Amino acid sequence: MSAQPVAPSFRRPEVIVAAGLAIAMLTFGPRSTMGFFLTPMTVENGWSREVFALAIALQNLFWGAAQPFSGLLADRYGPVPVLVVGSVVYAAGLVLMAFTTDALVLQLTAGVLMGLGIASSAYFLVLVAFQRLLPERMKPLAFGLGTAAGSAGQFVFAPLGQGFIAGFGWRGALVAMAALVLVVPFLAMVLRGGAQPRPRGVVEQSAGGAIAEALGHRSYLWLIAGFFVCGFHVAFITTHLPPYVADIGIDPWWGGMAIGVIGLFNIAGAITAGWLSGRVPKRLVLSAIYFGRGIAITLFILTPPSVASLLIFSAAMGFLWLSTVPPTQGLVNIMFGTRFMAMLFGVVFFSHQVGSFLGVWLGGRIYDQTGSYALFWWISVALAVFAGLVHLPIVERPVARLQPAE
Template sequence: MQSSKAPLSLIQLLICGGAIVTLSMGIRHGFGLWLQPITQAQGWTRETFAFAIAIQNLTWGISGVFAGMLADKLGAVKVIVVGTLCYALGLIGMAHAPTPLLFTLSAGVLIGIAQAGTTYAVIYGVIGRNVAANKRSWAMGIAAAAGSFGQFLMVPTEGLLISHLGWQQALVVLGGAACLMIPLSWGLREPGFAGAEAVQRDQTIGEALKEAFKYPSFQLLMAGYFVCGFQVVFIGVHMPSYLRDKGLSPQVASYALALIGLFNVVGTYAAGTLGQRMQKKTILSFIYFARAVTISIFLLAPLSPTSVYIFAAVMGVLWLSTVPPTNAALAQIFGIQHMSMLSGFVFLSHQIGSFLGVWLGGVLYDRNGNYDLVWYIAIALGVFAGLVNLPVKEAPIRRAGGLAQGA
């Protein structure tokens, strides 16, 4: 631990951290529901909307590195408060942006910064510092499951808000709801960051980064996470429009996204629990191979509401279940001293994939009139990610002074 004082209560940590992830991830998972209302009302192309969300994911990834550094140094609370304020401003800006540039600054830059400060890199840093190694993967699974429950809870809620209030007022209401993360953040105050007490570290930031980026397993985890980002954000943002193009009602897409969230509660919890018993690389490889197979069957099967719901349920089990084993592997290999920062760098790779997934979805749709090519790319990347995770070495890295601390 980084402080001689008692760590946070596990129950307090999971409730407050899980609730923050529920709100932050839940809100952003519904952004695909706004694609058609906003582009139709503003007269914009799908590529315009997709580019803003792509910038959001890229900004999230880049900002996540610095959010992780600040959370490691100053504690999570200050980072979460700033992130929450950016979230509220970004949602209100989305509602009233008159031009694509302002929409990109609101939906892309502001909300990207907001998500960096209110999601996994920051929350998992607190978990890593306050939960023993023999429970860490399980606790991370609980937090990831909370994000999935947020999708199940918030996506249908967002659909109802759009249908009853209109897309603009719905965004304003969500901006107010996001502010609930500020009082929740106080439950994550860590004693070691309360005053002027210094945090003792065996490595500087530069040393930690040099060590990680030279280590092949870190590079392989980053490559797998890139694929995760490409797949989930393409599906999350473009699937509602894909289904409407195929003649299915908007409710089918809302229910499908909700099912992804519901079943991912099971998937992330199972992945976190299995990570205490199995090699994390085995879990990750299985998830990526299974995604490739699931997408292939979805495209080959006759499209109907039933096939969509089955696809959503299976993909839900696989959706964010990569998060606990990836982050638990990082903690196991490198220790917990710079965990938020290293998690932020791996997540940057995820967000570069997210950028390409959502942006290419819009570009190739506008160019080809369909999403077929992007689906095929997602399948091929799933096979690639399954293969690159197999050689990952999970043992704590050996340093001059011994093994990684906290692993």
């Protein structure tokens, strides 16, 4: 019997996972620090909070709008070319953001350009690579770790971003983070290859047919509605929590720490959600997450401001942060299979980013109009209840096309 060929060391599963996790951290981390730049940029340039918030809102919107197309390209050509181009565009957006003094240019750099770059370098492309390259036994854990790695990036970049600002100024901090993002193309080389899994015994379809089928599926539409709320919460808190902390009389340093705590606890939350999604109905996992967010926000705004209440809130929200991703992605996979998984999840994610756009922009708008975030917090609670309810009627089974003929 001939010996089995040994894979080169850089193609071993553990190396592939390590490279993928590093990419997820490097691409998720810088975008999670945008709230740190709100105060220095608005003060130096004489902008309102709404101006900065609109740029980050556009970033989220263009990220979401481009995500289905990035997913389609990854489905067809593999994730590596998409990751390479996306990370270069992302880095360019960070550098150009550092040197803009015009509000419109800020919308184009921090908003449009960075949004397009993030869409083509997001951690979900790492999950596509894991789907293609890893043995079946490693995929469930790798998917959970891939999602959690984004939060690890948030945890690492929270103090790192603040340290860059303290050491290099806010402009130098943006350039430094751009340099780190440019490491991604080199790491992406490890993720080359791997075949797109093709289902057997089911009807093949085009990308357009896949979109039409999904948008005609009621459970998929409920999933889209719920993920809108996820984006609304996450983007608002990422951008506006650091200045809100200063507004309520807490040292601004704790605002950065709060974002880091969210990232830290989301590591556990994402892995736990992935584990639970394999054991209980995914729709129930999602409903519990959103109801939990509503409770956490309510307690936070009704509790007297303190460092302790801030950190407890950050830990609770962190546990419920991107824990929505494994069950949401899992439901898309169950309903429609893996053929166009990246593209169809991208459509759901576009809804997430529309929510992100409104969460960031309306947060700044309401603050400028009322001088407070109080109304916005209560809107967030109402939407959490809505999202908890809309996931309950989701049906967790494949479409008829994926059920093999007898």
